[in-house]
Amino acid sequence: MSIQSGINTVQFKSQGCQLSGLLFTPNDFDANKKYPTVVFAGPLNQIKEQMGSFYGRKMVQKGFVYLTFDHFGYGDSEGMPRNAELVAPKTEGIRDAISYLRTLPFVDRDKLYGIGGCAGSQHMTIVAASDTRLKAYATVSGMMSHGYNYFVEMVGKDTFFQMLEGANEARQREYETGKSEYFDIFGYDNLPEEHKVGNEGYDYYMTERAGAQTYPNFTNHTLTRVIEDVVTVNSSVHAPYLFNPYLGIVGAKALPGEAPFPFDTGRHTTHFYENVNAQKELYIIEGASHVDLYDQEAYVDQAVDKIVEFFDNYGQQKS
Numbered sequence: 001m002s003i004q005s006g007i008n009t010v011q012f013k014s015q016g017c018q019l020s021g022l023l024f025t026p027n028d029f030d031a032n033k034k035y036p037t038v039v040f041a042g043p044l045n046q047i048k049e050q051m052g053s054f055y056g057r058k059m060v061q062k063g064f065v066y067l068t069f070d071h072f073g074y075g076d077s078e079g080m081p082r083n084a085e086l087v088a089p090k091t092e093g094i095r096d097a098i099s100y101l102r103t104l105p106f107v108d109r110d111k112l113y114g115i116g117g118c119a120g121s122q123h124m125t126i127v128a129a130s131d132t133r134l135k136a137y138a139t140v141s142g143m144m145s146h147g148y149n150y151f152v153e154m155v156g157k158d159t160f161f162q163m164l165e166g167a168n169e170a171r172q173r174e175y176e177t178g179k180s181e182y183f184d185i186f187g188y189d190n191l192p193e194e195h196k197v198g199n200e201g202y203d204y205y206m207t208e209r210a211g212a213q214t215y216p217n218f219t220n221h222t223l224t225r226v227i228e229d230v231v232t233v234n235s236s237v238h239a240p241y242l243f244n245p246y247l248g249i250v251g252a253k254a255l256p257g258e259a260p261f262p263f264d265t266g267r268h269t270t271h272f273y274e275n276v277n278a279q280k281e282l283y284i285i286e287g288a289s290h291v292d293l294y295d296q297e298a299y300v301d302q303a304v305d306k307i308v309e310f311f312d313n314y315g316q317q318k319s
Helices: 051-062 087-102 120-128 148-155 157-177 200-205 226-230 235-241 266-275 297-314
Strands: 006-014 017-025 035-041 065-069 107-117 136-140 182-184 221-223 246-251 280-285
Touching (some): 017 051, 017 087, 035 051, 035 087, 035 120, 051 107, 051 297, 065 087, 087 120, 087 226, 107 120, 107 297, 120 136, 120 235, 136 297, 246 266, 246 297, 266 280
Parallel strands (some): 035 065, 035 107, 107 136, 136 246, 246 280
Antiparallel strands (some): 006 017, 017 065, 182 221
């Protein structure tokens, strides 16, 4: 297909299915030129039109080509089961997105970068740990582990065990009946009114700001048995072995002691950053919370400016 200036709907193969993406190009796009390029991996259960597109509109203003896409089983992409927050298909999707981008003649292979948002930071890190095609990457409000640091710390050992039991039994029923089971991964369906006030996650995912009212393909429900999968993965173990330059961006309000649990997520990025042995930077945005960095213009502009500066300074490795 012919790529034009603006937002292009594209498809590429991954795991035997067609994944659907949005390819953003600068206003003065010229297919005969070479452009620095970014692939984006978004937060848990998100689709391409949410955080990914918000950053895409900003990055093309800086002269980048930018791809955000629906993971396997999400949004407009093919794949079964649907809406399954499973690590392997998501990391494989990122690798295939990189492969797809490298087939485009206007993509500068020596300036191919990644951005991960929230849970997508974990997936992007797993890819970056072994994919030399990615020249540098950044995380925004990074949740670097859904293993011990997230589930055990969040709910406690006894509740964690009950969650695993529920996931295991859901797998058994799926095996016997062929029907997948889903649950509200954010816990927002039956949230008491008094707990909605000041809850930045609810405000983002369950209102017109970025919920299903605006993006019908989005759901806050995911496959029940994913709990088995996500708790076994901790991308932080890769930190000492990274060869890619790494930029971690967090909001100051997400740092420990500055935000109510579970939005004190800055600890994930700061812990990861401390263990990275590659070229690295940590950038803290004053006044911003975890979710602010998804779509609040003033804070996203700061994040994008820093990302571009970092990629320009460090992301120049040759293939």
